[in-house]
Amino acid sequence: MFKKILVPYDSSKPSDKAAKYAVDLAKHILPDSGGGCEIILLHVVPEIPASPVFLERPVRTKTGEVIPLSEYIKRLYVEMKAHAAEMLEKKKKDLEPILNAKATIRTIVLIGDPVSDKIVELAGNEKVDIVVIGNVGLSGISKLKTLGSVSRGVSERASCPVLIVH
Numbered sequence: 330m331f332k333k334i335l336v337p338y339d340s341s342k343p344s345d346k347a348a349k350y351a352v353d354l355a356k357h358i359l360p361d362s363g364g365g366c367e368i369i370l371l372h373v374v375p376e377i378p379a380s381p382v383f384l385e386r387p388v389r390t391k392t393g394e395v396i397p398l399s400e401y402i403k404r405l406y407v408e409m410k411a412h413a414a415e416m417l418e419k420k421k422k423d424l425e426p427i428l429n430a431k432a433t434i435r436t437i438v439l440i441g442d443p444v445s446d447k448i449v450e451l452a453g454n455e456k457v458d459i460v461v462i463g464n465v466g467l468s469g470i471s472k473l474k475t476l477g478s479v480s481r482g483v484s485e486r487a488s489c490p491v492l493i494v495h
Contacts, residue, residue, distance in 0.1 A: 331358050334368045335457040337448050337479070340416055343463025347494040351461040352424050354492075355432040366432035370420060371451060372413040376442035377402055406440060413438045445482025452487050460491045 336351045338344045348370065355366045384399040396404075417436035424434060441447035452460055462484075465477035484491040 331355070331458040332366055333455060333457040334366065335448070335452050335455065335460045336368060336370050337444075337460070337462050337483070338370045338372055338417060338420060339463075340420075341463060341465070343465050343494065345463075347461045347463040347492075348420060348424060349427075350492070350494045352427050352432075354459075354461065356428065368424075368428075368432055368434045369451075369455060369457065370417045370434060370436045371448065372417055372436075372438050373444040373447045374406065374409045374413055374438065374440045375444055376440060377405065378442075410438050410440070443479075443482065445479045445486070448479070448483050449486045449488075452483075452489055457489055459489055460487055462491060462493055464493050464495045 331354065334351045334355060336344075336348050338348055351368050355368055358366065379398060379402060384402075385397045387395045388398050388401045389395050390401065390404075414436065417438065421434045421436055428434070437451065439447050439451065441450075448460065448462075451457075460483055462480045463477075464480055480491075480493050484493060
């Protein structure tokens with residue numbers, strides 16, 4: 330039934346719960362699915378808003394080097410993507426023993442904004458069967474709500490079922 334499960338992951342407690350739920354789901358549906366199941370752990374690095382007017386302004390890095398803001402942002406994205414990839418690989422290693430080789434886990438890091446649009450876009454491109462997402466993530470004020478803006482956006486626009494884990 331579910332061959333591909335997408336799990337947006339940001340290392341928050343709700344995303345940890347969603348990842349664990351996806352693993353449990355994969356373990357329980359696998360005997361009936363007649364084949365392998367794949368879990369995709371996704372992290373979306375949000376874009377940094379910067380006006381084109383300021384992109385060539387000089388900024389000083391931590392090392393004292395002076396470079397254009399555009400170059401600084403590129404370097405920052407490289408660092409954020411590397412950190413995200415490391416975080417996803419760690420989570421993958423934590424989840425694999427629980428799966429007992431009953432499914433595979435793949436990791437993807439994207440850059441984009443709004444985050445929910447990138448999740449919905451990837452879900453469609455990958456033809457996932459279900460998205461398993463935490464109810465809120467690390468995005469500030471949404472912690473005060475019962476449903477975060479990202480999970481709400483994904484649930485409203487995804488073309489596949491969305492399971493929101495509380």
